[in-house]
Amino acid sequence: MAGREDCILAAVRAGATAEDAASIVDDMLREAQTMKAQGQLAGLEKALAERTMNKAEAMRRAALQERRQAAITIVKRDAARQFIQQAKDSGASFADAVEAMLVGSAKRFAGSRESVSRLRSSLRGLWGGSLANELERAGVVDLLQKDHSFGESAMREMIEPGSTGDDLARATADIFSRYLEDFRQRLNEAGADIGKLDNYAPQSHDSLKIRKAGQLEWIRFIEDKIDWQRTLPDADGPFLHQQDARRDFLYEVWQDITTGIRNKERPGTPPSAFRPRNIANSLHKERVLHFRNADAAIEYQRTFGQGNIVHAMLNRLDSSAAKLALMEKFGPNPEAVIRGLIDEEALNMRKAGMADPEKVRNLWKGERSGRIANYYMALSGEMGTPENLTGARVSAAIRGLSSMAKLGGAFLSSFADTFIKAAALRHSGVNMLESWQQGLEMRFESLQGTEKRELGRQLGVYTQGLLGDLYSRFDVNDALSGRMTRWMNSFFKLSGLTGWTEAHRAAYTFNLSNRLARQLEEGDFSRVNKDYAVVLERNGLKDRWNLLQKMVQQSEDGEHYVIPENAYRLSEADLEAFLPEHLRDYDFYARQEKEWRTQRRRFRGKRLRNEVPPGTRSPQRPNAPAPDEWQTMRSREAERIRRKLAEDVMGYFSDETGYAVLEPDAKTRAAMYRNTRPGTVAGEMLRFAWQFKSYPVTYWQRIVSESRWQSASSLPEGGFSSWHDARRFTGDVPGMIHFTLAAVALGYVSGAAKDIAKGREPRDATKLETWMAAITQSGGLGILGDFLLGTTDRFGGQAAGSLLGPVLSSGSRLLPITGQLARGEFGDAGADAVRWTVDNAPFVNLWYTRGALDYLLFFHLREALSPGTLKRAERKLKEEFNQGYFKIGGLDLTPSHNIRKGGGFRSGMPDVHGF
Structure with a gap:
């Protein structure tokens, strides 16, 4: 058998460092002693050699991934610094800039609405709308909604292709598998390292069922149904070693499902030091449960699952969108980058002798405290992850019952929201009378016609009812069970609130798309209404005006709309001006080569004349890629530009619609729940106290504090200096008067509608x-x-x-x-x-x-x-x-x-x- 030094040398040749190689070999030697003691000597030398090489290769891959993540982090951090500086140059503060990147800022500066929150909504709209359209074209929507067995057939086809003989189930499985692969590739581009998942179906888990069964019973049920070779390939070695590794793995999975905390320490172990969470690494380490076969997966779904394959796909879509949005903006470890930017700003302020640098540090205090920390927790999902699942579920169920008792007349309250749409239109440049005309005409958007539905989904609407998302206007969907979720959906549909709100959201989004198309037909951006120009600039669309003009599409009703997905139809020639210089023309490298030769000649001349300091290196020759590699780089960058444009247009529609049809968002939840989590005493007290108040909070955040009664161009550059800034109320006096009177008048109409529904006369208008x-x-x-x-x-x-x-x-x-x-x-x-x-x-x-x-x-x-x-x-x-x-x-x-x-x-x- 080879000696220790020979094994270490082999591991180093495989790519491990000398220190890591020694650690690997020592571990293997200790395991060899165990195997000898158990009499497992057959093939010992070969097995240890293979495992040494495998571990060395895994460590080499991990080192490469670490360097890749470091490079991505540098790029994202530099982009964030550049955005912060541009915001400061426009009159905004550091806090405004970071807030803009996370949840969007009310201040007026370029890109103030290009946030993580907006990107998440954009990704959900693009992915969800496309998925909904594909399912409808395949003719399986009704089957997925009403036939539970068809959902199981689709799941079976994902795990065992061709096993059912059902063409529709096969088509559905292909659609779902393709989207799972899209999610994986996008996350990997952002810094994750998720392996390809063949013959895999996402699994949903009902945490209440799992907790009720208990840890040991759940582990006994699932252990023999898992394909351990795929699920835990690194748990090799002696049988007892494998058993321990599998039990530890299932313990962590059980903790994750029932508490929402991944890799929680076993009872009695000292807590580990707090470190910012690397989202990319958590995705890589996130174990996927591969079942032995489709029967095992379906049996688990029936016993411990929630919903069907659509429910599991929606969970994966939502979690992928949330994580990708953070990683796209801040890199693989968003928390570390954000905290680093805050510390850097505070240090720079202290060096410059500026007052109160601690105000900046207070944006993120300790582990999870401060305004920016609250935003991050809301965006990352940590704010919604229960600390005590049972307590959170019970409390959420009580609030759900209260909602179904108290919100029966919420549909009538929604009549008062019409003036918000009118104010949103006026803010972006529509005159007062026309804004009311359009606002009143937007009561309902027709769902008739396949093309109309498909167009709506391409704009990010009409997907909630189809895909089964819980209506969230009053923020009542935290920690609800599957059964309570279905009851809530049924209740809001029966009350009319779901249909009313979805129709208004759709109508406003159609209006945004149609209005943008009409503005694009005017020609140059300089001809755009000044208020509308401010809105487009805040959403980062001003500089791509000529590309937007190529995304206009005529529908069957003769109207023109800007469709986000049309960005993918733009050719490389269309994107030429937006490509980096080195990708516009391959001759760029020839020019660099010529410049290098000139610099080299000058350097040699200076060296001959002793004008070069000792140790100075000669100019480096440029590294030009091969033509085919250059074309690949060019095509990849063009695709990135297309994708960014599609996401920004969808994000604009989603964000602006959020000002006309108010719903709570991450910023609202951060303001209400601070850094608390469901299932804690403080968290549940706040959630009970704030129930039904998310709408007023959203109203004050999005309408009042941002002075949305004003036309966009009347807002000061960089925003208001404080709440006492007189421009908040005097910048657009007619707008403020109009907004106030409209709010009160429609509030009276809403109250009168409630009285009439009770058989009462409207209240006395003289009181x-x-x-x-x-x-x-x-x-x-x-x-x-x-x-x-x-x-x-x-x-x-x-x-x-x-x-x-x-x-x-x-x-x-x-x-x-x-x-x-x-x-x-x-x-x-x-x-x-x-x-x-x-x-x-x-x-x-x-x-x-x-x-x-x-x-x-x-x-x-x-x-x-x-x-x-x-x-x-x-x-x-x-x-x-x-x-x-x-x-x-x-x-x-x-x-x-x-x-x-x-x-x-x-x-x-x-x-x-x-x-």
């Missing part, structure tokens, strides 16, 4: 309380208005408990009932208990069903328990709001008019005579 409530309904004051003005909120909750959240507020209403019971007021306690139960029952309070159920059942129960309660409620309504119920012709909707004291209809049925 101040009515208009205060209208401001609240518009979202203008949100929860602050509820609390200070003493009105009910936009979902019907009482102001007294607003700061505690709807769940705790509803719970506090039980206390008076216990007091009534203690005093022996059983009738009043029963009536109030019925009302509390009805108000907090899921699905009961839909705006079009609650009124009918009241008259048919609930009013009668209240009267039976507390006779005269309806009459007393009517008097209180009249005293406080001068409001009664509708009396139209022979129809009187006053409850006490139709329901006699003690319950039951006065004449058996409501009085509808003469109506």
